[in-house]
Amino acid sequence: MIASEFHSITFVGPSTSAYLIVRRPCLSALTGCFDAVSNAARERDCRRPVLSETPISDSGQFLIDYSPSWSSIKMRIGFIGAGKMAQALARGLINSGRIGAENIIASSPKRDYQFIDQCKTLGLTTTHDNSEVVHKSDVIVLAVKPIHVSKVTSEIAPALSREQLVVSIALGITIRNIESLLPTKSRVVRVMPNTPAVVRAGASAFAMGSACRDGDAEIVKDLLSTVGFAVEVPEVQIDPVTGLSGSGPSYMFAAIEGLADGGVKVGLPRDLAIKLAAHTLYGAAKMVLETGVHPAQLKDDVQSPGGSSIYGMHKLETGGLKGILIDAVEAATNRSRATGDKALPRDFRNAEMEKKIEEEKTASNPNNQLL
Numbered sequence: 001m002i003a004s005e006f007h008s009i010t011f012v013g014p015s016t017s018a019y020l021i022v023r024r025p026c027l028s029a030l031t032g033c034f035d036a037v038s039n040a041a042r043e044r045d046c047r048r049p050v051l052s053e054t055p056i057s058d059s060g061q062f063l064i065d066y067s068p069s070w071s072s073i074k075m076r077i078g079f080i081g082a083g084k085m086a087q088a089l090a091r092g093l094i095n096s097g098r099i100g101a102e103n104i105i106a107s108s109p110k111r112d113y114q115f116i117d118q119c120k121t122l123g124l125t126t127t128h129d130n131s132e133v134v135h136k137s138d139v140i141v142l143a144v145k146p147i148h149v150s151k152v153t154s155e156i157a158p159a160l161s162r163e164q165l166v167v168s169i170a171l172g173i174t175i176r177n178i179e180s181l182l183p184t185k186s187r188v189v190r191v192m193p194n195t196p197a198v199v200r201a202g203a204s205a206f207a208m209g210s211a212c213r214d215g216d217a218e219i220v221k222d223l224l225s226t227v228g229f230a231v232e233v234p235e236v237q238i239d240p241v242t243g244l245s246g247s248g249p250s251y252m253f254a255a256i257e258g259l260a261d262g263g264v265k266v267g268l269p270r271d272l273a274i275k276l277a278a279h280t281l282y283g284a285a286k287m288v289l290e291t292g293v294h295p296a297q298l299k300d301d302v303q304s305p306g307g308s309s310i311y312g313m314h315k316l317e318t319g320g321l322k323g324i325l326i327d328a329v330e331a332a333t334n335r336s337r338a339t340g341d342k343a344l345p346r347d348f349r350n351a352e353m354e355k356k357i358e359e360e361k362t363a364s365n366p367n368n369q370l371l
């Protein structure tokens with residue numbers, strides 16, 4: 001019975017995706033045997049089938065997405081740009097054991113022989129040809145500086161198919177801008193990772209593009225989860241995420257250095273001071289995450305009346321610690337917004353930001369004098 005109901009079903013998609021396309025008349029029958037489809041999917045290590053909510057064509061075709069869970073397939077990852085962040089992510093993926101180095105390729109210009117050598121040491125395939133990365137990858141990560149995004153996207157666009165997922169980690173460049181530089185309906189995801197991905201303690205947020213399919217968010221989340229915490233957010237939050245967790249490791253490295261300097265000043269050996277400072281930040285973060293208690297409460301709990309902690313805290317607050325952290329996150333967020341826009345050719349810039357830049361120019365030069 002199931003076989004006859006499935007008569008009008010078409011299988012589409014390559015190794016990373018599998019869909020059933022069904023016509024409306026057999027939809028009700030399919031709903032009846034949805035559990036059977038689910039069982040079949042489970043046997044094939046696929047995720048639970050998801051029925052598209054709207055028809056995918058005028059003739060009333062619906063999609064049932066039962067793509068294999070990505071753990072069951074050999075996903076190939078390609079990095080365009082083989083620099084610090086690409087290597088951090090590649091290292092994290094390899095260390096997680098979920099993606100073998102043989103399934104990762106990275107490209108960089110010839111002048112970047114040092115990055116290429118480092119990637120080779122990691123066991124990655126390397127190339128100077130960005131289109132080779134596209135040909136050999138299911139997920140293509142744009143890991144170049146924002147200024148290089150438009151050049152790179154124009155290079156890869158002819159080789160790109162809709163079966164591939166483009167993941168951009170470039171600072172400030174919006175999904176809309178990347179989509180407009182690639183073939184229509186390209187599946188684009190914008191991610192803001194951070195460097196602790198290298199030790200699989202990263203924090204990444206991602207936003208999905210307009211042509212992404214059901215299940216793409218799951219693929220990206222699974223991928224990023226191998227290198228730490230990963231969460232989907234609306235795109236409007238990606239610049240603030242950049243200001244907080246994207247740039248945050250540098251603030252925390254400075255905090256560790258400062259605490260260690262303090263330790264040295266009061267007589268601790270440097271090595272021990274650095275270890276104690278790092279473990280202190282690590283432990284405090286772990287307590288926040290594992291207890292779920294508000295950090296203000298945890299802070300109060302440490303400060304006994306007249307004890308040493310409240311004396312130290314007084315000094316930090318006199319220096320405006322929390323205010324400075326807030327300023328840092330805000331400044332980095334604004335920098336991310338401005339960088340993305342400046343990095344793109346004029347036609348692709350955010351109209352709102354253009355207006356703001358013009359207003360700022362006019363405000364600083366009200367009579368429009370030649371400077």
Ligand SMILES: NC(=O)c1ccc[n+]([C@@H]2O[C@H](COP(=O)([O-])OP(=O)(O)OC[C@H]3O[C@@H](n4cnc5c(N)ncnc54)[C@H](OP(=O)(O)O)[C@@H]3O)[C@@H](O)[C@H]2O)c1
Nearest residue numbers: 081082083084085086108143144145146148169170171193
């Ligand atoms: N580092 C972080 O903590 C962090 C965190 C989150 C997001 N990000 C974002 O991640 C992206 C990469 O940052 P990164 O720190 O890894 O930078 P990076 O170390 O400078 O790496 C970027 C690499 O891309 C190369 N490149 C330039 N043009 C290219 C082209 N046409 N084709 C292929 N490769 C090309 C660069 O070569 P050249 O140096 O020779 O130009 C460089 O080796 C940036 O957009 C950044 O905003 C970074």
